[in-house]
Amino acid sequence: NAATRETFDVVVVGGGPGGATLATLVAMRGHRVLVLEKETFPRYQIGESLLPSTVHGICTMTGVAEELAKAGFTRKQGGTFRWGANTEPWTFSFSVSPKMAGATSFAYQVERSKFDKILLDHAVSKGAQVRFQVSVTDVIEEDDRVTGVSYRDADGAVREVYAKFVVDASGNGSRIHQRVGGTREYSEFFRSLALFGYFEGGKRLPAPNSGNILSVAFGSGWFWYIPLSPTLTSVGAVVRRENADKIQGDPEQALKALIAECPLITEYLAGATRVTEGQYGRMRTRKDYSYHQTTFWRPGLALIGDAACFVDPVFSSGVHLATYSALLAARSINSVLAGLVPEDAAFTEFEARYRREYGVFYEFLMSFYDMHADEDSYFWSAKKVTRNQHTELESFVELVGGVSAAEFDLTDAESAAVRLKSRSSEFATAVDTLAADADQNMVPLFRSQVVRQAMHEGAQVQSRALLGADLGEDHPMFPGGLVTSDDGMLWLPGTA
Ligand code: FAD
Structure with a gap:
């Protein structure tokens, strides 16, 4: 009976960093949001090392950055690696030089039980509702559209709730991700x-x-x-x-x-x-934690964070991709609900940008492994990018090719292998230069293509959050694509 249905603008499945960020950004626009979370918070989670754009970009936009600053988390200026050809550890700093560390060139190491609770409590302070100890079991479909979810209450009762949009942010163990269509592809390389x-x-x-x-x-x-x-x-x-x-x-x-x-x-x-x-x-x-779903959305349903994809923990990209995809999905929902952009255009933009960012980290991480010198070890020889990894390279071409042809310029597995080899050797040379530099000047490393790409979009999000309209007008990322509003909360049609 439609009259007695419980209905929200948005139902979010899972209250981790992805779900909490999305709920906050949508609630901030005055929409009615419900988060359904299986556990009671605080709860344990792995994924403790963050990147600056999460802290100073997205958490600044949601308004939770100040609270994070007060929580006493360890300040992370970068990563120190005993990795590659160098026997001595070398340091990747988020600032150009450790001596010039800027006010926003750091991140945190977080106890996720505390961090995730701060983010979810913040969503509530912005107007989102949260129900704990409820497990979402399926989506509800009507006329080819997802219109809600069914879930099991703490007392075992099965209930339904309806929404204009359902967002699956329930992590790698998601029970509903396959309802978006496509398949979850596991990576051979990062297995x-x-x-x-x-x-x-x-x-x-x-x-x-x-x-x-x-x-x-x-x-x-x-x-x-x-x-x-x-x-x-x-x-x-x-x-x-x-x-x-x-x-x-x-x-x-x-x-x-x-x-x-x-x-x-x-x-x-x-x-x-x-x-x-x-x-x-x-x-x-x-x-087996590295995978991506071949589709990220369908009418009424979008996947964000680990529900959609994850690639290898070595460069702390998990929470970045979860919160970044939350921002992209929130912009899509906010714009559609405001009648600014049709659903198809808004979520095509969401998927293209998300897939691009995932592809960028994927390539960066393959290069990062490839530069390791230990040829005698089974682990490291399997991490060399060779033409034998045909399936992996094909899947990389598929992953990025469709959305960002110009940037990745890949036609087949052969061209992917050539590109990866040249990029990882450029990266390895930059690391050698850094390791030999007593002043620890990061410029050569930041200039290498894989690093530049991996830092680019995070820096954009951070600048938008800190400068707003002062950053100037946004430009479409893809030909004919959408642009970001000054406050970063919406998509707007790009100028033709
Ligand atoms: P999650 O944090 O998994 O949150 C999902 C939420 O959904 C959970 O609270 C869960 O209880 C809830 N849920 C699940 N099923 C249901 C259901 N049916 N109904 C309702 N709720 C449900 N990332 C980093 O950034 N830095 C790191 O250093 C890092 N290290 C890692 C190390 C390892 C070994 C691994 C495997 C991952 C690591 N990650 C790291 C990745 C990081 O853990 C994830 O990317 C991140 O937690 C994803 O956030 P999320 O919000 O998508 O999902």
């Missing part, structure tokens, strides 16, 4: 497993890099080492799926054995003890 836990009392990098993520390559893969507080560290080992035996059996012993394979992490954890209680007491594993 990995992670085993992770938490330590008290680990060593810190010297200032000004003490808040940096430390990423260390070793024979079987690589480690992340993330300082969450002056004493608490998140430590994870990433290995190839074919090495799954290395993380099977007792996880504690498995992590110990992997740490023993990696001298730098052994040194950093020499005086540390593993946390065995509370949310960090359990060791956890994740597998």
Whole structure:
């Protein structure tokens, strides 16, 4: 009975960073938003190392940046890597030089239980409603359009709620993502497993890099080492799926054995003890986490964040892609509800920009792995970009080709292999130059094409959030595409 239906403008499935950001940006335009979240917050999540554009771009737009600044999260000036041909660690700083760190050239390392709760509470303060402990089980379709979802309440009752738009932000375990159509394609190249836990009392990098993520390559893969507080560290080992035996059996012993394979992490954890209680007491594993859905939207439904795609954790792109896709989807919804742009144009723009950004990080990360020198290791030889990776390269061409032909200029797997090789060797040369530079001037690295592209759109979002109309008019990203309004909240038709 349509008269008794519970109806919202937008129903968001999942209250992680993607869902909370989208809910905030749509509620800020006065629309009625409901977030359905399976857990009760705070809840544990992995993905602790952020990028500046999330903090200073999107979180500035939503108005939560000040609260984040007060939360006491570790300040991250960049990443320090024992990676590539250099035996000594080198540092990627978000500012041109560590000595010139600007007011917005840093990010945070966050305990996700705290970070995600701040973002979701903020959505509520902007007018969104949230229901916890409700699990969305399916979407409702009417006349080829998604018009709502069904969900199970904490008390087990099955209910329905209707909306003009449903946004799936329920992460990698989404139960409804396939209802958008297409398929979820898993990456061969990034096929990995992670085993992770938490330590008290680990060593810190010297200032000004003490808040940096430390990423260390070793024979079987690589480690992340993330300082969450002056004493608490998140430590994870990433290995190839074919090495799954290395993380099977007792996880504690498995992590110990992997740490023993990696001298730098052994040194950093020499005086540390593993946390065995509370949310960090359990060791956890994740597998096969790099994938993308071949379609991101259909009428009435859009996928954002991990529900849509994810690529490898090494450069902290997960929360960036989740919040960035939330911004793109929010612009689409806000513009359609305001009658400014037809749904098809608005969501085509959403998908094209999202797919481009995902493709940019995908290429950046392939180059990042390709420059590693250890030819003897199974993990690293499998990460060399070779023409044998035909399926992977084909899927890369498909991923970016349709949306951004000019920028990627790819016709087939062969041209993708050639392009990737040249870009990763340019990147490796820039890293060598940086590693040899006592002044740590980042300009050569920022000039390399893969890095420049990976930082470009984040910097745009950040500038728009900080400068608004003063940034000047936006230009279409694609021929005939839409542009962003001065406040970044809407799409507008581009000038012909
Ligand atoms: P999530 O954070 O997964 O939130 C989804 C929410 O939806 C959850 O709260 C969940 O409870 C809820 N939900 C699920 N199903 C339902 C349902 N049926 N009904 C209602 N609610 C539901 N990213 C980084 O930026 N930096 C890192 O350092 C980093 N490290 C990583 C390391 C590993 C090993 C992995 C696998 C990932 C890492 N990531 C990292 C990625 C990061 O975890 C994700 O990209 C990010 O959490 C995605 O945010 P989201 O909002 O899309 O989804």
